[in-house]
Amino acid sequence: MDLGTQGVRALAVTAGGEVRGTGGHPLTGRRDGPRHEQDPERWWTAVGAACRQALRDVPAEAVQAVAVDGTSGTVLLTDGAGRPLTPGLMYDDMRAADQVERVDRAGGEVWRRLGYQRMQPAWALPKLLWLLEHHRDLPAGGVRLAHQTDFVNARLTGHPVASDLSSALKTGADLVAEDWPRHVLDELGVPAGLLPPLERSGTPLGTVCAAAADATGLPAGIPVIAGCTDGCAAQLGTGRLTVGSWNAVLGTTLVLKGVTDDLVQDPYGVVYSHRAPDGRWLPGGASSTGAGILSRDFPGRDLAELDRAAGAYEPSGAVTYPLVSAGERFPFVAPGAHGFVLGDPRDEADRFASILQGVGYVERLCFDYLDLLGAPVDGDLTLTGGATRSAYWCRLRADILGRPVILPEHAEPALGAAVLAASADRPMPEVAAGMVTVRATLDPRPSHLARFDDGYLGLVDELERRGWLPTPVAAHARERTSS
Template sequence: MQAGFIGIDIGTQGARVILVDQLGGVIASTSRSFILDDMAREEQSPMMWWDTCTMLLDEMLDGLPANMDKSTIQAVSVTSTSGTVIPLDSNNQPVHAALMYSDGRSAAQAKRIHKIASKHIKNGYVGFNASCGISKMCWFMEAYPDKSDTIALWIHAADYIVGQLSGQYQTTDYTNALKSGYDLERLEWPPYLINKLGVKKEWLQTVVPSGTVVGSLRKDLAMQWGLKDVRVVVGITDGCASQIASGAVKLGDWNTTIGTTLVIKGVTKNQLIDPLGRLYSHRHPEGYWMPGGASNTGADWITMNFPSDIAKWNQAAEKLIPTGKVAWPLLQEGERYPVSVPYARAIIPEQISKQELYAANLEGVACIERLAYEIIEELSGEKIVAVYTAGGGSNSDVWLRIRASVLNVPIYKCKAASGALGAAIMAASNTYYRSVTEAASQMTTMEKEVYPDDRLVVQYEKQYQQFKQKLKALNYL
């Protein structure tokens, strides 16, 4: 019998909802952009998110085939941005607009929190910056002292939609709680939040593993949409949802998403502690750890410098690899991972044609990816044996071949890895399935498997070592 699961993705620019079956097959989906003002990177209306969400659910569920039995829809979950927070009053109404992860006004508070946290947390996340929820909470207390007495609870973006669906606002998950100061090692809100920062204990949510059922769909909404017995599952952050949708959820699995930037996430037995702060670890629902990091290097250089006829550039690269050139297509000044160097600049080989530069840049990103994984292996003591991949950069066959040969591991390209699908998998993880590992294994599909090319592996080993030597010569490594 078919079972259905709804995933909701509340992004910065818009929202998407998806309905999939127990094997991850898409039954229906729809999306809509938000109408945003100039303040949208700092503040957004949670009510606007909910209004958009209900419109999309109306549209999707009303448009289902007449012969589909809606009673097969079993659960719903939500993903949204990490670090976005909302103060609620005692009636669960927003005291203020949502403070977005991209709001930089809490930079000064973040520096103070980082210093305090470093003294109180030995093995855990202390890399607080302006994008973190706890920084925004402290900023709000200072900017709006008159509103502090009206706050009953601080919640995250995904929690607001979960609350609107179920009436339960009090619960959040491991991934959302991390950047609000929750200690994932001890599984507690650390005392310094209250004793040193002035956060009230009653403002802090109950924290549970991602995938936990927190309630049922409100009766009025169930009647409106013609649904029965739909369970509501706690939310999850967008980066973790995408990782889950890629299929990289088992111990030893790793995912590289190449979009504008390169993001690496994986699953390890032990928490990964990076003294340089380049990486941090989420808690896996099954007790493992989900470390990850993000580079400023990705595929944005293609959009900027090779915007037309990408197939032509890829065909040319096929004939030119390995180039033997050391290149690094870093568009902006500064890199954060795998090297933390604010003054880093692009490396552009001299006397090189544009076709060669394109191919060399593909190789350069692959070298950055390998260096990132070498650091992970060094810090975790665990071996990388395969990499799942997603994002626009994974659509290039020649790039997949380069990356598999530079990394010298198989690369598995997933068919679909959207945040909404990740949320739907989480909805199924403890309702239809017994775990997120089981759910992801059944609900994700690999589109392509790419293995290292033995001829390229030998030559890329030399080129990679030259790449590292160049970084050392520039004092980047």
């Protein structure tokens, strides 16, 4: 199961990668300035509906295990029975900006050792402090922090569960020690017992209880396996788990995740690394740019028709920085960043083309940044997320990046969760190889290899001029473009 921003997605997948059932149920939230929250009870309602749809043609005895992925940095407080005491503060909720300095003062040494240097306003530990400061009337005992996946897993098992290391990264978990940095949390005033124990993704957490079986259609007694964030799940679902492989998830926003042997150190605090189930590292980051701007600026439009029209504008007469919401997180951190357009699009199709190309430029800048940090970036690149429904956009991204892109048959994080569910007692690369198939590989068109360089460098120059993109990063992007 994949807990997304706009809905829950469920897949019933065989060990051979055949999708036997699919299900989904929408979610809605509340946005108010920097705040974005959802009702956790609706997550559970959506899980039940999506599971029942996915399992309607699947014999109950065939279901062997279940795993859940969720949005990164989404948290709430619950009572000891798992009932929500607060709304779920979503992954991009920025209300805790004032708590970041305090968090970094207490835990800076740990954050530097983990490679990301400092926390960002949307991360979970600042939001936890905000929750504690603004909900002082909570019960004296039994209050627990829950990540989005924890909340659902507790409902599935009927008891409190450990949190996976992947979801706990933004809450301050020490992924090297695989434990909470207790001295940091004590200094911040986080009560002992508030945080769940930690386990690696892929670890059994319990079994589906009778109440959850009634709500979801899952058979009681099957294992519930510790999941991960949606970005990590998308990486696992590509089947590309060798060092140097990367996955780009393009949905509402853009998320990149790769595989390395070593922990990536980032002096600018942009890239952070999750711990893979096998102990290796999954570095990456989440941009605030992405396809969400299409829903905002072209509501209800036929995007396929706009795709066809955009093909006449390569490159566009304008350069767009397609920020979905205020503030950028990757490939640079700029809380005050906002979207902009350089030049004047000739018409609607040109404006649409400039957005598609702008997302491709940001994606290219992400890889230039990762290369600057010394991360291996020359392995396979898979594209997943809702944007892969656009064949034109996938081809365009290959052209802008100047490298082949691989499109898996089933491009969604829910498949990665299924890989985790099947891997509790088997090596994950072996499991993934049997469950993931490739739909197509797209090579960049030779005639287009330099066609987008001017637009890309124009965006780099403007981001640097505005003070958002550090000069060494801009210089490296120019160097890679000219080489």
